[in-house]
Amino acid sequence: MESLELTLLGLAILLMIVWCVNWCMHLSALIYGKWRLHRQHPDVVVEELPGISILKPLVGIDPNLFENLETFFNMKYPAYELLFCIQDEFDASRMIVQSLMDKYPAVDAKMFLGGKNVGINPKINNMAIGYEAAKFDLVMISDSGIKMNEDTLIDMAVHMTSKVGLVHQMPYICTRKGFASNLEKMYFGSQHAKCYLLADLMRINCATGMSVLMRKSVLDEAGGLKAFGQYLAEDFFMAQAFLDRGWRVICCSRLALQNSGTYSISHHHRRICRWMKLRNAMVPTTVLFEPLSLCMPVGIITAWAVNYIFDISPLTFLLVHTLIWFLLDYTRMKHLEHGSIPFSKFDFVVCWFINEIGYMLLLLQSHLEPAITWRGRHFKLKWGGVVEEIYTKQTV
Numbered sequence: 001m002e003s004l005e006l007t008l009l010g011l012a013i014l015l016m017i018v019w020c021v022n023w024c025m026h027l028s029a030l031i032y033g034k035w036r037l038h039r040q041h042p043d044v045v046v047e048e049l050p051g052i053s054i055l056k057p058l059v060g061i062d063p064n065l066f067e068n069l070e071t072f073f074n075m076k077y078p079a080y081e082l083l084f085c086i087q088d089e090f091d092a093s094r095m096i097v098q099s100l101m102d103k104y105p106a107v108d109a110k111m112f113l114g115g116k117n118v119g120i121n122p123k124i125n126n127m128a129i130g131y132e133a134a135k136f137d138l139v140m141i142s143d144s145g146i147k148m149n150e151d152t153l154i155d156m157a158v159h160m161t162s163k164v165g166l167v168h169q170m171p172y173i174c175t176r177k178g179f180a181s182n183l184e185k186m187y188f189g190s191q192h193a194k195c196y197l198l199a200d201l202m203r204i205n206c207a208t209g210m211s212v213l214m215r216k217s218v219l220d221e222a223g224g225l226k227a228f229g230q231y232l233a234e235d236f237f238m239a240q241a242f243l244d245r246g247w248r249v250i251c252c253s254r255l256a257l258q259n260s261g262t263y264s265i266s267h268h269h270r271r272i273c274r275w276m277k278l279r280n281a282m283v284p285t286t287v288l289f290e291p292l293s294l295c296m297p298v299g300i301i302t303a304w305a306v307n308y309i310f311d312i313s314p315l316t317f318l319l320v321h322t323l324i325w326f327l328l329d330y331t332r333m334k335h336l337e338h339g340s341i342p343f344s345k346f347d348f349v350v351c352w353f354i355n356e357i358g359y360m361l362l363l364l365q366s367h368l369e370p371a372i373t374w375r376g377r378h379f380k381l382k383w384g385g386v387v388e389e390i391y392t393k394q395t396v
Ligand SMILES: CCCCCCCC/C=C\CCCCCCCC(=O)N[C@@H](CO)[C@H](O)/C=C/CCCCCCCCCCCCC
Pocket: 018, 021, 022, 025, 191, 192, 195, 196, 198, 199, 202, 204, 205, 206, 207, 208, 209, 210, 232, 233, 234, 235, 236, 275, 276, 278, 279, 282, 283, 286, 289, 290, 292, 293
């Protein structure tokens, strides 16, 4: 009996430690975010910044594609080239790119059609020819849904100091109409931002491949772009290749502004679930630790612990815990927005709860359905990250 009580007390103390670690994570991410993000670079001599080759992998179109791509033709940067990689020669995005190239003849832009089969990852295959044609030593990969501010490239280049090999942007969401967009903003502004900033602070590899600037010479030393075609989480392995060679990988101070014109709650959930599956395979410790960094699971288990140790009402504890967590998320989101949050406080509360509950369900789903579907293709992820395409039989 005594040993059971001792075990329960030990467990309760352990849970309280996990709870304290979570508050430390929250506060550190808030402070680090304030220091790292939205910096200005008034003293930079822009003309001296190195040239950049920007790879834009494109598949299909969405209502914001023209607007998003146009921002790349209007960047304040001394030397850059745009390498549009279009997966299918009959893809509708070809017309959009052509019209932008006609509108901005002074911008160095080229189109590459069809890609090259160098592996399984379709994004890598799509960019393979463009990568070979890149003329600068700094290569940037920028996904189709990204919108750039005029000075983002400057910010990324400034972060590429002599010890840094890869600069990435923390994903965030542009303000668009509707609840689905607000929910996406909530996801990227709460738990995701907290962990992303912390991982960057602690130099843990967390680079997301939607917007990354890299030293091409180092990537070539690692086998070039094609070496990463066997993985679906090519972003993680690319960043790892830089870390393994002693280079620093850092997050710059501008956020990656995702502004895809096609969005819905189910699309967001499918995408996040796909990312969770990648994380589970790449960094298996996240299987245990990710649930332990979420508001509700941590609140519930700690409510039991404080009740066991201090006889505090679990419900009161849970309410106070949730309220403070919520306020910290609100503060972080305000900071990410660099101003006021673009939806009402009521919408914020609703989105926050739906995001917290949805997050837990998605984590569960990511374990129940291991296969990955990406843009209509199915993949089987093996431990360690190597991927295999699953072909389904067509019946006529
Ligand atoms: C007692 C509490 C411990 C807390 C541990 C928290 C673990 C949280 C794990 C993940 C949360 C989100 C991570 C954000 C970045 C990942 C984005 C992503 O999934 N990207 C994929 C698609 O682009 C990519 O292919 C995935 C690659 C693997 C990334 C692995 C990230 C590990 C991040 C760990 C963060 C630890 C924070 C600090 C711990 C004290």
